[in-house]
Amino acid sequence: MNKVLQLLQRLGEDASLRNIATSQLPTVLNPLNLDSAVQQAIFEKDDAMLARLLDTTNKIVCMIFPAEEPAPQDQPADLPAKQPADTPEPAEYDIKQVV
Template sequence: MSNIIQLLERMGQDASLQSFEQQQIAINESNLDENTKQYLRKSELVELKKQLDICPDVVCIFFPAEDEPKQDESEESPAEDADDIKLIANA
């Protein structure tokens, strides 16, 4: 498997392998088995994936957190209690 990865990496990095003919030469000169070479030559990606036993895409889904339960209106926050105390003290 590392041979094909090295070949694909070389094809992506080497500017001289950008033409179709040069890619075919590089594939033919590689140490890959004939089936893999044939799939690469013909750009048969589905067959190449099967040959290399590539796992399918992994998908991750995020769900928003549930909303916190709302406080009852009868429950007062500590900040509201402090305001009430100040009003009583000023009266």
């Protein structure tokens, strides 16, 4: 795995590094002999710069949900079935009985 990705993974999964102070970062970064620009981006928490240095897209579309009413197959199975067109509307009396 790429050394920078390895480092990010370590920062993400190691509890002792999860909220490491910037002043402590060199103890983790120095042994990896990373490019100085990469080190700078990590120091400055500049993810846009880091993305550029890794030659990757920083701006990504992360919306994967449509806004409109779900298609019929997405609806919950326990929705009440629609009444046939000729079913009379419930009388006010019936509604009061239910309440």
